[in-house]
Amino acid sequence: MKAAVVKENAPGERRVALVPETVPKLTQAGLEVLVEQGAGNGAWFPDSAYSEAGASIVSTDDLYATADVILTVTRPGEAEMAKLRAGQTVIGMLSPLTDPRLAENLASRGVTAVSLDGLPRTLSRAQGMDALTSQANVAGYKAALLGAAEYGRFFPLLITAAGTARPAKLLVLGAGVAGLQAIGTARRLGAQVSGYDVRPASKGEVESLGATFIELRSVGSAAGEGGYARELTDDERQAQQEELTAHIARQDVVITTAQVPGRRPPLLITEDAVKAMAAGSVIVDMGASPLGGNVAGSVAGETVVTENGVTVIGAQNLPSTVPTASSNAYSRNISALLLHMVSEGALKIDTSDEIQAGVVVTHDGQVVHPAVAKLLDGRPDGEGGR
Ligand code: NAD
Secondary structure, eight states, X not given: OEEEEOOOOSTTOOOOSOOGGGHHHHHHTTOEEEEETTTTGGGTOOHHHHHHTTOEEEOHHHHHHHOSEEEOSSOOOHHHHHHOOTTXXXXXXXXXXXXXXXXXXXXXXXXXXXXXXXXXXXXXGGGGGOHHHHHHHHHHHHHHHHHHHHSSSOSSOEEETTEEEOOOEEEEEOOSHHHHHHHHHHHHTTOEEEEEOSSXXXXXXXXXXTOEEOXXXXXXXXXXXXXXXXXXXXXXXXXXXXXXXXXXXXXXXXXXXXXOTTSOOOOOBOHHHHHTSOTTOEEEETTOOTTOOSBTTOOTTOEEEOTTSOEEEEOOOGGGGSHHHHHHHHHHHHHHHHHHHEETTEEOOOTTSHHHHHXXXXXXXXXXXXXXXXXXXXXXXXXSOO
16 A cells, blocks of 8 residues: 655645655555655655665655555645545545535545544544644644744843843633643743633642733633533623733733644634734734634734734644644644554554544545534534634
8 A cells, every 4th residue: 555645735734744754664564655755844844764775765746656655744735635646535634614615625536534633632542643732732832932933022030130020921812722732831931821711620720830810700601512611691791801801901911722633713802802912912813714713803823913913823833834844743643543444465444433523524426524414514513622
């Protein structure tokens, strides 16, 4: 079986699905590894490193013509979609719940689609395959660094002959994987850090990193299914925004990471809250998206400075800005999933397996993932996954 690594084509995408270090794991399992010319360049893995690891470097056309399984980071673009053929499998982060039409398109071409976004995350044997977690970790780390780079003062307490600098006050809203990594990184840089989340379980996690947990009086637990948060009601959201505003006004830097699966990111920092911050403050909105983010006025992929001097960074695809680390981690995730699905040298689709039930989106010309199929039927998908 030939497993092929493509060169990512999304604008600004620097990651690669498989790094040279992981190639022997696949070849030892009897797979042949093909790598599209220049696939690893953005993450500083030259073609020669793949060849030395036992892979064959191939042209784009040869890759699509001969591969059985295509390994990718993000969804294939239009040009790549046109090259896929029936019987091939694509494994990547395909966001089928955000874009179910892609799944429909792949199914109609007879392509099997496997998406790492659907992995059951609480299953301990699947943890090594959890790309959402590995990439969120990288993103949270980079968000803290972006905040530090944009902030016009120091993060740590500094006592020098030229004076004493007080430590920066930094708040992280949303303490999931990315939020906890942002908290840890900001703490290591010396900031005075606090964190907030609607899931009560996050209190202990925030405190274990040496940060202060903010408890709001107006909003109770909003723990949802599978360890995720549920969407707040309109009343809860308003109460949360109002109470958070007072906390936000006291911060030098705020990093927002709040997400609710299958929904647009909740608005946590209103225009009034931004206005209440002092000039020179920085907000990093990791929820920024074309549909809106966690922060009023944030623009995905852009940095805007408000009239009152607050810098709002609409962070987008942060893992791609730390391409070697994120590719290393992703490579371990995708190869673990691929090897889990391979039996006697061939891919064996079996949706009675709990892991495969979460990740296999299309097979045999059908959209087989129930939540994606439901979305395509036009029925609202009430629950879980992404
Ligand atoms: P996520 O990206 O879906 O959301 C980020 C955070 O935003 C979450 O902590 C969520 O509670 C929070 N949030 C949502 N709405 C909010 C609001 N209105 N106000 C404040 N915060 C809000 O989450 P994630 O990082 O993917 O992690 C979600 C959960 O999954 C966590 O409990 C995490 O520990 C768990 N998890 C478990 C495993 C595992 O068991 N192996 C692996 C990964 C994640």
